[in-house]
Amino acid sequence: MSSDNDEVEVSPKRERKYSSSSTDSEYVDLEADSFDNLDEDVHYHSKLHKRMSEQTFIPISEREAWKDVVPIEQDDGPNPIVAIAYSAKFKETHDYFRAIVKAKEKSERALNLTAECIWLNAANYTVWQYRRDILRELGIDLKDELKFIEMMIRCNFKNYQVWHHRRVIIEWMNDPSQELAFTAAILEKDDKNYHAWQHRQWAISFFNLFDNELEYAEQLIEKDIRNNSAWNQRYYVISNTTKFESDVLDREVDYALDKILEAPSNESSWNYLRGIMMHDKDGGMGYNRSILKKCEELYNNNCRSPHLLSCIIDISQERISCNDPKDSLFHTDKALELCTDLEEKYDKIRKKYWKYISQKISEKVKSTA
Amino acid sequence: MANNDLNDDFKGPRTYVELLKEILSPEFETHTTREQSKVEKNVLELCKVKKPLLSRNRHISYLKKSITNLSKNYEALDCSRPWICYWTLHSLELLGERLDDDLCSNVVQFLNKCQSPTGGFGGGPGQDAHLASTYAAVNALCVIGSREAYNIIDRQKTYEFLKSLRTDEGSFHMHVNGEMDIRGVYCALAVAKLLNIYTPELFKNTEKWVAKCQTWEGGFAGCPGMEAHGGYSFCGLASLVMLNKSNVFNLSAFIRWIVNKQMRLEGGFQGRTNKLVDGCYSFWQGGAFPLINSILAAESKTKNLEAYWMFDQKALQEYLLICCQDPFGGMLDKPGKNSDIYHTCYCLSGLSVAQNSPEKVVIEPSEVNAVDVTHPVYNIVFETAMKAIKYFSSLPLPEK
Numbered sequence: 191m192s193s194d195n196d197e198v199e200v201s202p203k204r205e206r207k208y209s210s211s212s213t214d215s216e217y218v219d220l221e222a223d224s225f226d227n228l229d230e231d232v233h234y235h236s237k238l239h240k241r242m243s244e245q246t247f248i249p250i251s252e253r254e255a256w257k258d259v260v261p262i263e264q265d266d267g268p269n270p271i272v273a274i275a276y277s278a279k280f281k282e283t284h285d286y287f288r289a290i291v292k293a294k295e296k297s298e299r300a301l302n303l304t305a306e307c308i309w310l311n312a313a314n315y316t317v318w319q320y321r322r323d324i325l326r327e328l329g330i331d332l333k334d335e336l337k338f339i340e341m342m343i344r345c346n347f348k349n350y351q352v353w354h355h356r357r358v359i360i361e362w363m364n365d366p367s368q369e370l371a372f373t374a375a376i377l378e379k380d381d382k383n384y385h386a387w388q389h390r391q392w393a394i395s396f397f398n399l400f401d402n403e404l405e406y407a408e409q410l411i412e413k414d415i416r417n418n419s420a421w422n423q424r425y426y427v428i429s430n431t432t433k434f435e436s437d438v439l440d441r442e443v444d445y446a447l448d449k450i451l452e453a454p455s456n457e458s459s460w461n462y463l464r465g466i467m468m469h470d471k472d473g474g475m476g477y478n479r480s481i482l483k484k485c486e487e488l489y490n491n492n493c494r495s496p497h498l499l500s501c502i503i504d505i506s507q508e509r510i511s512c513n514d515p516k517d518s519l520f521h522t523d524k525a526l527e528l529c530t531d532l533e534e535k536y537d538k539i540r541k542k543y544w545k546y547i548s549q550k551i552s553e554k555v556k557s558t559a
Numbered sequence: 560m561a562n563n564d565l566n567d568d569f570k571g572p573r574t575y576v577e578l579l580k581e582i583l584s585p586e587f588e589t590h591t592t593r594e595q596s597k598v599e600k601n602v603l604e605l606c607k608v609k610k611p612l613l614s615r616n617r618h619i620s621y622l623k624k625s626i627t628n629l630s631k632n633y634e635a636l637d638c639s640r641p642w643i644c645y646w647t648l649h650s651l652e653l654l655g656e657r658l659d660d661d662l663c664s665n666v667v668q669f670l671n672k673c674q675s676p677t678g679g680f681g682g683g684p685g686q687d688a689h690l691a692s693t694y695a696a697v698n699a700l701c702v703i704g705s706r707e708a709y710n711i712i713d714r715q716k717t718y719e720f721l722k723s724l725r726t727d728e729g730s731f732h733m734h735v736n737g738e739m740d741i742r743g744v745y746c747a748l749a750v751a752k753l754l755n756i757y758t759p760e761l762f763k764n765t766e767k768w769v770a771k772c773q774t775w776e777g778g779f780a781g782c783p784g785m786e787a788h789g790g791y792s793f794c795g796l797a798s799l800v801m802l803n804k805s806n807v808f809n810l811s812a813f814i815r816w817i818v819n820k821q822m823r824l825e826g827g828f829q830g831r832t833n834k835l836v837d838g839c840y841s842f843w844q845g846g847a848f849p850l851i852n853s854i855l856a857a858e859s860k861t862k863n864l865e866a867y868w869m870f871d872q873k874a875l876q877e878y879l880l881i882c883c884q885d886p887f888g889g890m891l892d893k894p895g896k897n898s899d900i901y902h903t904c905y906c907l908s909g910l911s912v913a914q915n916s917p918e919k920v921v922i923e924p925s926e927v928n929a930v931d932v933t934h935p936v937y938n939i940v941f942e943t944a945m946k947a948i949k950y951f952s953s954l955p956l957p958e959k
């Protein structure tokens with residue numbers, strides 16, 4: 191479960207395309223899936239990196255300000271395991287970090303050293319934590335910290351630590367004024383980035399910033415009707431700003447049905463319809479006239495999207511006690527037929543699921559008979 | 560489902576012509592559909608030329624190299640070294656391979672260097688304890704399974720570490736003052752259950768918090784409000800199973816969501832709706848199916864386990880064996896990506912799930928392709944997990 195260490199390579203036979211600080215190493219690699227925009231990221235990172243590496247680098251051991259500190263080597267024991275062939279710079283920077291932690295030094299130079307460590311490996315949560323301890327102790331101007339963390343997120347936007355750090359800093363500053371624009375800028379580059387959405391939701395909930403969020407989610411759905419993260423954001427806004435009153439439900443059902451008509455094969459809009467209707471107090475999808483009508487229209491126009499058929503099957507189960515005529519699209523006989531169609535033709539990969547559903551329907555029919 | 564309904568499961572892999580019928584034909588193009596079409600094209604190309612055969616020996620030598628020495632490229636995983644140990648050891652065990660005793664002992668001693676004086680394990684020697692590293696270290700030590708491995712774990716302090724991360728709501732931070740999400744609950748529970756340091760107080764109300772992470776789609780998110788996601792869904796479901804509280808969430812919505820995450824053409828799983836297939840979700844999504852079966856069996860009057868899981872087990876094996884193997888060893892996300900140890904571990908774990916339903920389903924030749932059985936809750940080999948649980952259950956509960 192982690193993130194993006196998708197791109198971490200093991201074997202020496204291939205060179206990585208980009209340098210280590212731009213990766214996505216995560217612990218439990220949950221986010222490993224979101225790497226679609228990699229090529230652009232690489233480009234961006236390499237520019238930033240170039241700028242950094244063009245600055246003259248003086249080894250810490252040769253810096254006047256660090257003369258008094260004796261670096262401490264990592265203690266891997268006599269027989270190291272999973273030993274990484276650290277670059278000289280990586281090793282030295284971390285050796286000095288160990289020394290300042292041991293001395294419990296909280297100073298300007300220690301703060302700068304944490305930045306150097308983070309630049310080499312943004313996933314080092316111990317370093318981030320120590321950095322926060324220093325920030326607090328020295329009472330550093332957090333506006334500068336916000337600039338620093340912005341750059342680090344832009345370089346590592348699939349990493350848990352950078353986002354957590356930003357959240358803590360924003361909490362300390364008690365100022366969310368940049369959060370919507372900042373996360374929007376990240377989502378502009380990667381519109382399904384889980385961390386960015388999570389940070390955005392946190393800021394919205396914590397500081398009550400719901401006002402224009404429905405429009406924002408809508409914009410992203412307009413841009414890519416299959417952006418499921420944007421659909422999730424719509425649901426998040428509705429569930430936090432309404433009590434799913436009937437006029438709200440009507441509006442959301444219309445919205446979902448519109449989007450379904452545009453692209454009946456799009457799973458997101460079907461899921462959204464079902465998700466919204468979980469809150470319906472009048473019996474659910476099976477009793478909603480617009481939904482029933484749209485399903486019939488689509489089916490009669492030869493739409494065979496598995497999501498449409500799946501929806502009709504659900505409706506038939508909700509209407510099991512309605513005594514619909516045998517030839518109705520929503521009769522359970524039809525549902526059983528649709529399950530077979532899905533198994534054999536339209537959704538073969540989910541054959542076992544449709545057998546399971548078909549069996550459940552048969553049982554229900556028996557028990558209501 | 561009666562078993563004989565599923566006889567057709569034993570037909571050979573899907574034909575190329577059958578696959579062509581599954582190509583996406585969107586009503587109109589967007590970024591999502593363009594990316595999806597690229598992947599489908601790559602997968603189809605590989606299906607034309609490659610046979611589903613496991614390159615066992617290449618993976619073994621790739622993994623054995625990585626357990627001792629890693630290139631500079633791994634600097635980004637400098638805080639995940641117990642993970643690298645676990646991914647490697649577990650992958651090797653699935654492949655039927657064991658490191659020699661001296662090397663195992665070195666791993667134990669190294670992990671001990673990562674153990675924090677305040678309890679739990681950090682990502683490397685001297686680093687703060689982290690819940691994910693702790694989960695990885697405990698799993699790695701259980702895979703080694705020696706008395707030395709079991710006994711280096713300070714169970715009392717591990718318990719205190721877990722306690723220090725608990726929130727009032729019953730969720731867990733990943734480290735002291737660190738981020739909080741559903742991974743924390745899963746890692747804490749897995750560690751507590753394996754080591755026999757589980758107490759009801761430690762996990763009071765945890766199931767309520769986990770249930771809040773189930774989304775409108777049916778899967779679980781990292782925290783309430785967020786999008787359903789394969790990795791977090793596994794954490795959520797496995798947590799409820801460990802808590803023995805599988806009645807607090809909507810199971811049929813969960814099943815509907817997860818079956819729909821198997822890709823109709825590729826055969827592998829996506830992590831979220833409308834995202835791309837990725838080999839590692841073979842385990843994060845696939846691993847949920849044995850758990851679903853056990854919940855369904857407990858609910859049914861007959862208490863009988865179904866013979867198969869509720870997804871296409873052969874199609875998943877085809878994806879893993881045709882599309883996710885690096886010819887030089889190691890496994891990967893999708894065609895065109897490089898291999899890495901993380902994907903090697905979760906592709907092999909997913910392969911194990913796909914094969915080891917109560918009635919086995921191994922694509923031929925099975926002597927080449929079969930891997931060992933993984934435990935769907937902990938993701939270490941089943942026997943290995945049982946042996947560890949048996950050992951630690953003989954030790955006393957921690958003091959509160």
Ligand SMILES: [Zn+2]
Nearest residue numbers: 222837839892
């Ligand atoms: Zn992956």
